[in-house]
Amino acid sequence: MKKGILKSLTGMALTGILAISLAGCGTTEKEAKAKTGLAGLQDKGKIVVGMMAATPPYEFHSVEGGKDEIVGSDIKLLDEVSKDLGVKYEIKDMDFDGLLVALQAGKIDMIVSAISPTEEREKNADFTNVYYKDRHVMIVRKSELDKFKSNDSLKKARIAAIKSSVQEKIVEKEFPNAELKLLGKSTELAMDLAANKVDAVLVDRPTATLLVKSNPSLAKTELLFDDDTAGAAIAMPNGTDKEVMDKINKTIERTKPEYEKWLTDAMGKVKQN
Known part of the structure; x- marks a missing residue:
């Protein structure tokens, strides 16, 4: 009789442990999902x-x-x-x-x-x-605006762009024989251009408008470029x-x-x- 009771109690305990274990697994899976979702x-x-x-x-x-x-x-x-x-x-x-x-x-x-x-x-x-x-535009020094009126005029120029930007890819594609200089910030591009360290810089149009306004010695050309991204x-x-x-x-x-x-x-x- 005692054996039967003991066996029954043992079975109930194992069932309880299993239920707790399964419930714990369910909670863990739910929590793991939440961590990667909006709730998480x-x-x-x-x-x-x-x-x-x-x-x-x-x-x-x-x-x-x-x-x-x-x-x-x-x-x-x-x-x-x-x-x-x-x-x-x-x-x-x-x-x-x-x-x-x-x-x-x-x-x-x-x-x-x-x-x-x-x-x-x-x-x-x-x-x-x-x-x-938006599109991208080439900026040059205002004193050389007449010099750079076509892509051919820039084919062997020193051109600067932001490192790892779409402008970098455009310059590599459109001007494979140009000397490409890569910088970290658009303000650095304007500084190098004004200091005659490069002949032109390529940036998007809103950025170009601001760089030219802040640097009277610079000017936007009519050379516009599209990138192949959305x-x-x-x-x-x-x-x-x-x-x-x-x-x-x-x-x-x-x-x-x-x-x-x-x-x-x-x-x-x-x-x-």
Whole structure:
């Protein structure tokens, strides 16, 4: 009789342990899924965003009343993205060519820096829908504007572009015999051009407008170029949860009509600094 009771109690104990074990497994799987989804992101409460904050009007430092803050049209977009995701954000300011490396290493959660999805970049990151697209223009010294009126006039010139940018690829394709100089920031491009260290620089049109306004010795040519990308998008880690990506894409579609206005407002703010 005692044996039967003992056997029964033992069986009940094992059943309880198994039930607890299975319940624990279910919870673990649910938690693991949440960590990669929107719920997990919201539970974390904050995203770390990488950008090169030296590309006005998209993202740049503005000092007002002794306070240094990063502003620009991409910041306006980031405000909306973080709000819709239900998280706060922290910005890590770094050179453009270090952004994808930081994303792959898990040091940042996304890149918001007017970055375009290229075939090479798409191997190392997932990209959202495009939120902006523009053309690129060659800038030269104003005193040499008449000298550079065609692509042929630049075929063996010294041309500068941002390292790892789409402009770098354009120069390599359109001017294979040119001397290409790669720099980290658009302001450095303007400085080198003004100092006669290069003959021309290639940037997107909004950036060109600001560089020329800030540097009276420079001028935009009529040489315009298109890249083979869809335009600027947000870069996310490979394998980003679909729910998170869909949420960001909805924000992009909702704010697309406003982006041009944000860009214009940002250009106005640059003029004041």
